[in-house]
Amino acid sequence: MVRADEGVWLYAVTREVPAPWLADLTGVDGEQIRVVVSTGLMAIVGTVDLADFGEQVLPARLEDIDVLAALARDHDGVIEAAVHRVTTAPMRLATMYFDDARVGQMLKDHHDDLDRTLRLIDGCEEWGVKGFAPTVTTPAQREPETSASRDAPGGGAAYLRRRRNQLMARDESENMAYRRAELVHDSLVRLSKLERRHPPQDPKLTGVDTAMVLNGAYLVPRERAATFAETVAVLGRQAGGLRLELTGPWPAYSFTGLRETTT
Incomplete structure:
Protein backbone atom coordinates (compact mmCIF):
# COMPACT_ATOMS: atom_id res chain seq x y z
CA MET A 1 0.00 0.00 0.00
CA VAL A 2 1.43 3.37 -1.05
CA ARG A 3 0.60 6.30 1.24
CA ALA A 4 -0.36 9.76 0.00
CA ASP A 5 3.10 11.09 0.84
CA GLU A 6 4.82 8.32 -1.14
CA GLY A 7 5.35 7.56 -4.80
CA VAL A 8 6.44 4.58 -6.89
CA TRP A 9 9.83 4.66 -8.65
CA LEU A 10 9.95 2.39 -11.70
CA TYR A 11 13.26 0.68 -12.43
CA ALA A 12 12.52 -1.88 -15.13
CA VAL A 13 9.99 -4.19 -16.71
CA THR A 14 10.45 -7.90 -17.33
CA ARG A 15 8.34 -11.04 -17.69
CA GLU A 16 6.33 -12.33 -14.78
CA VAL A 17 8.85 -14.67 -13.17
CA PRO A 18 9.73 -15.69 -9.60
CA ALA A 19 12.22 -13.13 -8.32
CA PRO A 20 13.59 -14.14 -4.91
CA TRP A 21 16.82 -12.32 -5.76
CA LEU A 22 14.97 -9.02 -5.34
CA ALA A 23 14.77 -9.57 -1.58
CA ASP A 24 18.32 -8.30 -1.04
CA LEU A 25 18.00 -5.20 -3.25
CA THR A 26 17.44 -1.63 -2.12
CA GLY A 27 16.80 1.36 -4.33
CA VAL A 28 17.33 5.11 -4.69
CA ASP A 29 15.62 5.93 -1.36
CA GLY A 30 17.08 2.95 0.48
CA GLU A 31 13.73 1.25 -0.04
CA GLN A 32 13.09 -2.47 -0.43
CA ILE A 33 12.65 -3.39 -4.08
CA ARG A 34 9.41 -5.16 -4.96
CA VAL A 35 7.26 -5.94 -8.01
CA VAL A 36 3.90 -5.02 -9.54
CA VAL A 37 2.45 -7.70 -11.82
CA SER A 38 -0.12 -7.25 -14.60
CA THR A 39 -0.97 -8.99 -17.89
CA GLY A 40 2.04 -11.32 -17.75
CA LEU A 41 4.54 -8.51 -17.18
CA MET A 42 6.39 -7.54 -14.02
CA ALA A 43 7.41 -4.01 -13.06
CA ILE A 44 10.38 -3.73 -10.70
CA VAL A 45 9.61 -0.80 -8.40
CA GLY A 46 10.32 0.84 -5.07
CA THR A 47 8.28 3.09 -2.78
CA VAL A 48 9.94 6.48 -2.26
CA ASP A 49 9.21 9.52 -0.11
CA LEU A 50 7.68 12.39 -2.10
CA ALA A 51 9.37 14.86 0.22
CA ASP A 52 12.58 13.96 -1.64
CA PHE A 53 11.25 12.49 -4.87
CA GLY A 54 8.08 14.44 -5.65
CA GLU A 55 7.76 16.42 -8.87
CA GLN A 56 8.15 19.70 -6.93
CA VAL A 57 11.58 18.82 -5.54
CA LEU A 58 13.18 16.13 -7.71
CA PRO A 59 14.08 18.30 -10.74
CA ALA A 60 16.08 20.65 -8.54
CA ARG A 61 17.82 17.73 -6.83
CA LEU A 62 18.81 16.30 -10.19
CA GLU A 63 20.67 19.53 -10.99
CA ASP A 64 23.13 18.67 -8.22
CA ILE A 65 25.76 16.53 -9.94
CA ASP A 66 26.55 14.57 -6.77
CA VAL A 67 22.89 13.77 -6.11
CA LEU A 68 22.38 12.84 -9.76
CA ALA A 69 25.39 10.52 -9.71
CA ALA A 70 24.21 8.79 -6.51
CA LEU A 71 20.66 8.30 -7.81
CA ALA A 72 21.94 7.02 -11.16
CA ARG A 73 24.26 4.56 -9.40
CA ASP A 74 21.47 3.18 -7.21
CA HIS A 75 18.99 3.08 -10.10
CA ASP A 76 21.46 1.25 -12.34
CA GLY A 77 22.36 -1.14 -9.53
CA VAL A 78 18.81 -2.48 -9.39
CA ILE A 79 18.64 -2.80 -13.16
CA GLU A 80 22.01 -4.55 -13.40
CA ALA A 81 20.86 -7.13 -10.84
CA ALA A 82 17.84 -7.88 -13.01
CA VAL A 83 19.67 -7.86 -16.35
CA HIS A 84 22.04 -10.61 -15.21
CA ARG A 85 19.08 -12.90 -14.47
CA VAL A 86 16.22 -12.16 -16.88
CA THR A 87 15.55 -10.22 -20.08
CA THR A 88 14.97 -6.72 -18.74
CA ALA A 89 13.69 -3.48 -20.25
CA PRO A 90 15.33 -0.74 -18.15
CA MET A 91 13.42 2.46 -17.48
CA ARG A 92 14.97 5.90 -17.49
CA LEU A 93 16.02 7.61 -14.30
CA ALA A 94 13.13 9.33 -12.46
CA THR A 95 10.27 7.38 -14.04
CA MET A 96 7.61 7.87 -11.35
CA TYR A 97 4.01 6.84 -10.68
CA PHE A 98 1.62 7.84 -7.92
CA ASP A 99 0.73 4.30 -6.86
CA ASP A 100 0.83 0.61 -7.79
CA ALA A 101 -2.50 0.81 -9.59
CA ARG A 102 -1.05 3.33 -12.04
CA VAL A 103 1.95 1.08 -12.61
CA GLY A 104 -0.35 -1.87 -13.28
CA GLN A 105 -2.38 0.23 -15.71
CA MET A 106 0.80 1.25 -17.52
CA LEU A 107 1.73 -2.42 -17.94
CA LYS A 108 -1.71 -3.10 -19.35
CA ASP A 109 -1.79 -0.06 -21.65
CA HIS A 110 1.72 -0.66 -23.01
CA HIS A 111 1.66 -4.45 -22.91
CA ASP A 112 2.18 -4.96 -26.64
CA ASP A 113 5.02 -2.43 -26.88
CA LEU A 114 6.75 -3.79 -23.79
CA ASP A 115 6.33 -7.38 -24.95
CA ARG A 116 7.80 -6.43 -28.32
CA THR A 117 10.70 -4.67 -26.62
CA LEU A 118 11.49 -7.66 -24.41
CA ARG A 119 11.51 -9.94 -27.44
CA LEU A 120 13.72 -7.47 -29.32
CA ILE A 121 16.38 -7.14 -26.62
CA ASP A 122 16.37 -10.79 -25.55
CA GLY A 123 19.92 -12.12 -25.74
CA CYS A 124 21.36 -8.70 -26.58
Missing part, protein backbone atom coordinates in the same frame (compact mmCIF):
# COMPACT_ATOMS: atom_id res chain seq x y z
CA GLU A 125 23.43 -5.98 -24.92
CA GLU A 126 23.77 -2.29 -25.61
CA TRP A 127 27.20 -0.98 -26.58
CA GLY A 128 28.10 2.67 -27.05
CA VAL A 129 30.61 4.07 -29.51
CA LYS A 130 31.70 7.70 -29.46
CA GLY A 131 33.88 9.26 -32.14
CA PHE A 132 35.94 12.44 -31.70
CA ALA A 133 37.53 14.55 -34.40
CA PRO A 134 41.34 14.75 -34.26
CA THR A 135 43.13 17.75 -32.83
CA VAL A 136 44.38 19.97 -35.64
CA THR A 137 47.79 21.63 -35.36
CA THR A 138 48.74 23.98 -38.19
CA PRO A 139 52.24 25.39 -38.83
CA ALA A 140 50.97 28.78 -37.63
CA GLN A 141 49.88 27.26 -34.33
CA ARG A 142 53.31 25.72 -33.79
CA GLU A 143 54.96 29.14 -34.15
CA PRO A 144 54.67 31.28 -30.99
CA GLU A 145 52.68 34.47 -31.50
CA THR A 146 54.54 37.54 -30.21
CA SER A 147 53.43 41.12 -29.72
CA ALA A 148 56.20 42.16 -32.10
CA SER A 149 54.84 40.01 -34.92
CA ARG A 150 51.36 41.42 -34.39
CA ASP A 151 52.58 45.01 -34.21
CA ALA A 152 54.93 44.79 -37.19
CA PRO A 153 53.83 46.40 -40.48
CA GLY A 154 51.21 44.13 -41.93
CA GLY A 155 51.28 42.09 -38.74
CA GLY A 156 47.56 42.44 -38.11
CA ALA A 157 46.66 41.24 -41.58
CA ALA A 158 49.08 38.35 -41.30
CA TYR A 159 47.57 37.37 -37.97
CA LEU A 160 44.06 37.37 -39.48
CA ARG A 161 45.27 35.24 -42.39
CA ARG A 162 46.80 32.73 -39.99
CA ARG A 163 43.63 32.67 -37.92
CA ARG A 164 41.51 32.12 -41.02
CA ASN A 165 43.76 29.28 -42.13
CA GLN A 166 43.52 27.69 -38.67
CA LEU A 167 39.72 27.79 -38.78
CA MET A 168 39.64 26.41 -42.33
CA ALA A 169 41.95 23.56 -41.33
CA ARG A 170 39.79 22.75 -38.32
CA ASP A 171 36.61 22.78 -40.41
CA GLU A 172 38.19 20.54 -43.04
CA SER A 173 39.41 18.13 -40.36
CA GLU A 174 35.96 17.97 -38.73
CA ASN A 175 34.23 17.41 -42.08
CA MET A 176 36.60 14.54 -42.82
CA ALA A 177 35.98 13.15 -39.32
CA TYR A 178 32.22 13.20 -39.89
CA ARG A 179 32.65 11.29 -43.16
CA ARG A 180 34.84 8.70 -41.48
CA ALA A 181 32.37 8.44 -38.60
CA GLU A 182 29.62 7.54 -41.06
CA LEU A 183 31.75 4.71 -42.43
CA VAL A 184 32.40 3.47 -38.89
CA HIS A 185 28.70 3.61 -38.09
CA ASP A 186 27.77 1.69 -41.25
CA SER A 187 30.25 -1.05 -40.35
CA LEU A 188 28.90 -1.38 -36.80
CA VAL A 189 25.29 -1.45 -37.93
CA ARG A 190 26.05 -4.65 -39.85
CA LEU A 191 26.95 -6.35 -36.54
CA SER A 192 23.96 -4.96 -34.66
CA LYS A 193 20.33 -5.90 -34.30
CA LEU A 194 19.33 -2.24 -33.94
CA GLU A 195 21.05 1.13 -33.64
CA ARG A 196 20.33 4.60 -32.27
CA ARG A 197 22.17 7.84 -33.03
CA HIS A 198 22.23 10.17 -30.03
CA PRO A 199 23.02 13.90 -30.22
CA PRO A 200 26.69 14.82 -29.66
CA GLN A 201 27.54 15.49 -26.03
CA ASP A 202 28.81 18.81 -24.71
CA PRO A 203 32.61 18.94 -24.30
CA LYS A 204 32.01 19.80 -20.63
CA LEU A 205 30.58 16.31 -20.19
CA THR A 206 33.06 14.44 -22.36
CA GLY A 207 36.20 16.24 -21.20
CA VAL A 208 37.36 16.26 -24.85
CA ASP A 209 37.88 19.61 -26.57
CA THR A 210 37.38 18.36 -30.14
CA ALA A 211 34.03 17.79 -31.82
CA MET A 212 32.08 14.61 -31.10
CA VAL A 213 31.18 13.30 -34.55
CA LEU A 214 29.59 10.00 -33.51
CA ASN A 215 27.45 9.11 -30.50
CA GLY A 216 25.95 5.77 -31.35
CA ALA A 217 24.18 3.05 -29.37
CA TYR A 218 24.13 -0.47 -30.80
CA LEU A 219 22.00 -3.43 -29.74
CA VAL A 220 24.37 -6.35 -30.19
CA PRO A 221 23.60 -10.07 -29.76
CA ARG A 222 25.82 -11.42 -26.98
CA GLU A 223 27.45 -13.95 -29.29
CA ARG A 224 28.70 -11.06 -31.46
CA ALA A 225 29.98 -8.90 -28.58
CA ALA A 226 33.65 -9.91 -28.93
CA THR A 227 33.53 -9.38 -32.69
CA PHE A 228 31.87 -6.00 -32.21
CA ALA A 229 34.55 -4.83 -29.75
CA GLU A 230 37.36 -6.05 -32.01
CA THR A 231 35.76 -4.32 -35.01
CA VAL A 232 35.69 -1.02 -33.11
CA ALA A 233 39.39 -1.45 -32.30
CA VAL A 234 40.26 -2.18 -35.94
CA LEU A 235 38.17 0.72 -37.24
CA GLY A 236 39.86 3.01 -34.72
CA ARG A 237 43.27 2.08 -36.09
CA GLN A 238 42.08 2.71 -39.64
CA ALA A 239 40.15 5.93 -38.99
CA GLY A 240 42.89 8.42 -39.87
CA GLY A 241 42.99 10.27 -36.55
CA LEU A 242 39.32 9.82 -35.64
CA ARG A 243 39.35 8.65 -32.02
CA LEU A 244 36.81 5.97 -31.12
CA GLU A 245 35.66 5.24 -27.58
CA LEU A 246 33.83 1.98 -26.83
CA THR A 247 31.61 1.70 -23.73
CA GLY A 248 29.49 -1.16 -22.43
CA PRO A 249 27.95 -3.54 -22.25
CA TRP A 250 24.94 -1.69 -20.82
CA PRO A 251 21.31 -2.54 -20.17
CA ALA A 252 19.37 -1.65 -23.32
CA TYR A 253 18.38 1.86 -22.24
CA SER A 254 18.37 3.24 -25.78
CA PHE A 255 15.89 0.64 -27.01
CA THR A 256 13.13 0.51 -24.37
CA GLY A 257 10.85 3.17 -25.79
CA LEU A 258 9.01 4.45 -22.68
CA ARG A 259 9.60 8.06 -21.72
CA GLU A 260 10.14 9.46 -18.23
CA THR A 261 6.79 10.19 -16.61
CA THR A 262 4.98 10.99 -13.40
CA THR A 263 1.43 9.76 -13.40
Whole structure:
Protein backbone atom coordinates (compact mmCIF):
# COMPACT_ATOMS: atom_id res chain seq x y z
CA MET A 1 0.00 0.00 0.00
CA VAL A 2 1.43 3.37 -1.05
CA ARG A 3 0.60 6.30 1.24
CA ALA A 4 -0.36 9.76 0.00
CA ASP A 5 3.10 11.09 0.84
CA GLU A 6 4.82 8.32 -1.14
CA GLY A 7 5.35 7.56 -4.80
CA VAL A 8 6.44 4.58 -6.89
CA TRP A 9 9.83 4.66 -8.65
CA LEU A 10 9.95 2.39 -11.70
CA TYR A 11 13.26 0.68 -12.43
CA ALA A 12 12.52 -1.88 -15.13
CA VAL A 13 9.99 -4.19 -16.71
CA THR A 14 10.45 -7.90 -17.33
CA ARG A 15 8.34 -11.04 -17.69
CA GLU A 16 6.33 -12.33 -14.78
CA VAL A 17 8.85 -14.67 -13.17
CA PRO A 18 9.73 -15.69 -9.60
CA ALA A 19 12.22 -13.13 -8.32
CA PRO A 20 13.59 -14.14 -4.91
CA TRP A 21 16.82 -12.32 -5.76
CA LEU A 22 14.97 -9.02 -5.34
CA ALA A 23 14.77 -9.57 -1.58
CA ASP A 24 18.32 -8.30 -1.04
CA LEU A 25 18.00 -5.20 -3.25
CA THR A 26 17.44 -1.63 -2.12
CA GLY A 27 16.80 1.36 -4.33
CA VAL A 28 17.33 5.11 -4.69
CA ASP A 29 15.62 5.93 -1.36
CA GLY A 30 17.08 2.95 0.48
CA GLU A 31 13.73 1.25 -0.04
CA GLN A 32 13.09 -2.47 -0.43
CA ILE A 33 12.65 -3.39 -4.08
CA ARG A 34 9.41 -5.16 -4.96
CA VAL A 35 7.26 -5.94 -8.01
CA VAL A 36 3.90 -5.02 -9.54
CA VAL A 37 2.45 -7.70 -11.82
CA SER A 38 -0.12 -7.25 -14.60
CA THR A 39 -0.97 -8.99 -17.89
CA GLY A 40 2.04 -11.32 -17.75
CA LEU A 41 4.54 -8.51 -17.18
CA MET A 42 6.39 -7.54 -14.02
CA ALA A 43 7.41 -4.01 -13.06
CA ILE A 44 10.38 -3.73 -10.70
CA VAL A 45 9.61 -0.80 -8.40
CA GLY A 46 10.32 0.84 -5.07
CA THR A 47 8.28 3.09 -2.78
CA VAL A 48 9.94 6.48 -2.26
CA ASP A 49 9.21 9.52 -0.11
CA LEU A 50 7.68 12.39 -2.10
CA ALA A 51 9.37 14.86 0.22
CA ASP A 52 12.58 13.96 -1.64
CA PHE A 53 11.25 12.49 -4.87
CA GLY A 54 8.08 14.44 -5.65
CA GLU A 55 7.76 16.42 -8.87
CA GLN A 56 8.15 19.70 -6.93
CA VAL A 57 11.58 18.82 -5.54
CA LEU A 58 13.18 16.13 -7.71
CA PRO A 59 14.08 18.30 -10.74
CA ALA A 60 16.08 20.65 -8.54
CA ARG A 61 17.82 17.73 -6.83
CA LEU A 62 18.81 16.30 -10.19
CA GLU A 63 20.67 19.53 -10.99
CA ASP A 64 23.13 18.67 -8.22
CA ILE A 65 25.76 16.53 -9.94
CA ASP A 66 26.55 14.57 -6.77
CA VAL A 67 22.89 13.77 -6.11
CA LEU A 68 22.38 12.84 -9.76
CA ALA A 69 25.39 10.52 -9.71
CA ALA A 70 24.21 8.79 -6.51
CA LEU A 71 20.66 8.30 -7.81
CA ALA A 72 21.94 7.02 -11.16
CA ARG A 73 24.26 4.56 -9.40
CA ASP A 74 21.47 3.18 -7.21
CA HIS A 75 18.99 3.08 -10.10
CA ASP A 76 21.46 1.25 -12.34
CA GLY A 77 22.36 -1.14 -9.53
CA VAL A 78 18.81 -2.48 -9.39
CA ILE A 79 18.64 -2.80 -13.16
CA GLU A 80 22.01 -4.55 -13.40
CA ALA A 81 20.86 -7.13 -10.84
CA ALA A 82 17.84 -7.88 -13.01
CA VAL A 83 19.67 -7.86 -16.35
CA HIS A 84 22.04 -10.61 -15.21
CA ARG A 85 19.08 -12.90 -14.47
CA VAL A 86 16.22 -12.16 -16.88
CA THR A 87 15.55 -10.22 -20.08
CA THR A 88 14.97 -6.72 -18.74
CA ALA A 89 13.69 -3.48 -20.25
CA PRO A 90 15.33 -0.74 -18.15
CA MET A 91 13.42 2.46 -17.48
CA ARG A 92 14.97 5.90 -17.49
CA LEU A 93 16.02 7.61 -14.30
CA ALA A 94 13.13 9.33 -12.46
CA THR A 95 10.27 7.38 -14.04
CA MET A 96 7.61 7.87 -11.35
CA TYR A 97 4.01 6.84 -10.68
CA PHE A 98 1.62 7.84 -7.92
CA ASP A 99 0.73 4.30 -6.86
CA ASP A 100 0.83 0.61 -7.79
CA ALA A 101 -2.50 0.81 -9.59
CA ARG A 102 -1.05 3.33 -12.04
CA VAL A 103 1.95 1.08 -12.61
CA GLY A 104 -0.35 -1.87 -13.28
CA GLN A 105 -2.38 0.23 -15.71
CA MET A 106 0.80 1.25 -17.52
CA LEU A 107 1.73 -2.42 -17.94
CA LYS A 108 -1.71 -3.10 -19.35
CA ASP A 109 -1.79 -0.06 -21.65
CA HIS A 110 1.72 -0.66 -23.01
CA HIS A 111 1.66 -4.45 -22.91
CA ASP A 112 2.18 -4.96 -26.64
CA ASP A 113 5.02 -2.43 -26.88
CA LEU A 114 6.75 -3.79 -23.79
CA ASP A 115 6.33 -7.38 -24.95
CA ARG A 116 7.80 -6.43 -28.32
CA THR A 117 10.70 -4.67 -26.62
CA LEU A 118 11.49 -7.66 -24.41
CA ARG A 119 11.51 -9.94 -27.44
CA LEU A 120 13.72 -7.47 -29.32
CA ILE A 121 16.38 -7.14 -26.62
CA ASP A 122 16.37 -10.79 -25.55
CA GLY A 123 19.92 -12.12 -25.74
CA CYS A 124 21.36 -8.70 -26.58
CA GLU A 125 23.43 -5.98 -24.92
CA GLU A 126 23.77 -2.29 -25.61
CA TRP A 127 27.20 -0.98 -26.58
CA GLY A 128 28.10 2.67 -27.05
CA VAL A 129 30.61 4.07 -29.51
CA LYS A 130 31.70 7.70 -29.46
CA GLY A 131 33.88 9.26 -32.14
CA PHE A 132 35.94 12.44 -31.70
CA ALA A 133 37.53 14.55 -34.40
CA PRO A 134 41.34 14.75 -34.26
CA THR A 135 43.13 17.75 -32.83
CA VAL A 136 44.38 19.97 -35.64
CA THR A 137 47.79 21.63 -35.36
CA THR A 138 48.74 23.98 -38.19
CA PRO A 139 52.24 25.39 -38.83
CA ALA A 140 50.97 28.78 -37.63
CA GLN A 141 49.88 27.26 -34.33
CA ARG A 142 53.31 25.72 -33.79
CA GLU A 143 54.96 29.14 -34.15
CA PRO A 144 54.67 31.28 -30.99
CA GLU A 145 52.68 34.47 -31.50
CA THR A 146 54.54 37.54 -30.21
CA SER A 147 53.43 41.12 -29.72
CA ALA A 148 56.20 42.16 -32.10
CA SER A 149 54.84 40.01 -34.92
CA ARG A 150 51.36 41.42 -34.39
CA ASP A 151 52.58 45.01 -34.21
CA ALA A 152 54.93 44.79 -37.19
CA PRO A 153 53.83 46.40 -40.48
CA GLY A 154 51.21 44.13 -41.93
CA GLY A 155 51.28 42.09 -38.74
CA GLY A 156 47.56 42.44 -38.11
CA ALA A 157 46.66 41.24 -41.58
CA ALA A 158 49.08 38.35 -41.30
CA TYR A 159 47.57 37.37 -37.97
CA LEU A 160 44.06 37.37 -39.48
CA ARG A 161 45.27 35.24 -42.39
CA ARG A 162 46.80 32.73 -39.99
CA ARG A 163 43.63 32.67 -37.92
CA ARG A 164 41.51 32.12 -41.02
CA ASN A 165 43.76 29.28 -42.13
CA GLN A 166 43.52 27.69 -38.67
CA LEU A 167 39.72 27.79 -38.78
CA MET A 168 39.64 26.41 -42.33
CA ALA A 169 41.95 23.56 -41.33
CA ARG A 170 39.79 22.75 -38.32
CA ASP A 171 36.61 22.78 -40.41
CA GLU A 172 38.19 20.54 -43.04
CA SER A 173 39.41 18.13 -40.36
CA GLU A 174 35.96 17.97 -38.73
CA ASN A 175 34.23 17.41 -42.08
CA MET A 176 36.60 14.54 -42.82
CA ALA A 177 35.98 13.15 -39.32
CA TYR A 178 32.22 13.20 -39.89
CA ARG A 179 32.65 11.29 -43.16
CA ARG A 180 34.84 8.70 -41.48
CA ALA A 181 32.37 8.44 -38.60
CA GLU A 182 29.62 7.54 -41.06
CA LEU A 183 31.75 4.71 -42.43
CA VAL A 184 32.40 3.47 -38.89
CA HIS A 185 28.70 3.61 -38.09
CA ASP A 186 27.77 1.69 -41.25
CA SER A 187 30.25 -1.05 -40.35
CA LEU A 188 28.90 -1.38 -36.80
CA VAL A 189 25.29 -1.45 -37.93
CA ARG A 190 26.05 -4.65 -39.85
CA LEU A 191 26.95 -6.35 -36.54
CA SER A 192 23.96 -4.96 -34.66
CA LYS A 193 20.33 -5.90 -34.30
CA LEU A 194 19.33 -2.24 -33.94
CA GLU A 195 21.05 1.13 -33.64
CA ARG A 196 20.33 4.60 -32.27
CA ARG A 197 22.17 7.84 -33.03
CA HIS A 198 22.23 10.17 -30.03
CA PRO A 199 23.02 13.90 -30.22
CA PRO A 200 26.69 14.82 -29.66
CA GLN A 201 27.54 15.49 -26.03
CA ASP A 202 28.81 18.81 -24.71
CA PRO A 203 32.61 18.94 -24.30
CA LYS A 204 32.01 19.80 -20.63
CA LEU A 205 30.58 16.31 -20.19
CA THR A 206 33.06 14.44 -22.36
CA GLY A 207 36.20 16.24 -21.20
CA VAL A 208 37.36 16.26 -24.85
CA ASP A 209 37.88 19.61 -26.57
CA THR A 210 37.38 18.36 -30.14
CA ALA A 211 34.03 17.79 -31.82
CA MET A 212 32.08 14.61 -31.10
CA VAL A 213 31.18 13.30 -34.55
CA LEU A 214 29.59 10.00 -33.51
CA ASN A 215 27.45 9.11 -30.50
CA GLY A 216 25.95 5.77 -31.35
CA ALA A 217 24.18 3.05 -29.37
CA TYR A 218 24.13 -0.47 -30.80
CA LEU A 219 22.00 -3.43 -29.74
CA VAL A 220 24.37 -6.35 -30.19
CA PRO A 221 23.60 -10.07 -29.76
CA ARG A 222 25.82 -11.42 -26.98
CA GLU A 223 27.45 -13.95 -29.29
CA ARG A 224 28.70 -11.06 -31.46
CA ALA A 225 29.98 -8.90 -28.58
CA ALA A 226 33.65 -9.91 -28.93
CA THR A 227 33.53 -9.38 -32.69
CA PHE A 228 31.87 -6.00 -32.21
CA ALA A 229 34.55 -4.83 -29.75
CA GLU A 230 37.36 -6.05 -32.01
CA THR A 231 35.76 -4.32 -35.01
CA VAL A 232 35.69 -1.02 -33.11
CA ALA A 233 39.39 -1.45 -32.30
CA VAL A 234 40.26 -2.18 -35.94
CA LEU A 235 38.17 0.72 -37.24
CA GLY A 236 39.86 3.01 -34.72
CA ARG A 237 43.27 2.08 -36.09
CA GLN A 238 42.08 2.71 -39.64
CA ALA A 239 40.15 5.93 -38.99
CA GLY A 240 42.89 8.42 -39.87
CA GLY A 241 42.99 10.27 -36.55
CA LEU A 242 39.32 9.82 -35.64
CA ARG A 243 39.35 8.65 -32.02
CA LEU A 244 36.81 5.97 -31.12
CA GLU A 245 35.66 5.24 -27.58
CA LEU A 246 33.83 1.98 -26.83
CA THR A 247 31.61 1.70 -23.73
CA GLY A 248 29.49 -1.16 -22.43
CA PRO A 249 27.95 -3.54 -22.25
CA TRP A 250 24.94 -1.69 -20.82
CA PRO A 251 21.31 -2.54 -20.17
CA ALA A 252 19.37 -1.65 -23.32
CA TYR A 253 18.38 1.86 -22.24
CA SER A 254 18.37 3.24 -25.78
CA PHE A 255 15.89 0.64 -27.01
CA THR A 256 13.13 0.51 -24.37
CA GLY A 257 10.85 3.17 -25.79
CA LEU A 258 9.01 4.45 -22.68
CA ARG A 259 9.60 8.06 -21.72
CA GLU A 260 10.14 9.46 -18.23
CA THR A 261 6.79 10.19 -16.61
CA THR A 262 4.98 10.99 -13.40
CA THR A 263 1.43 9.76 -13.40
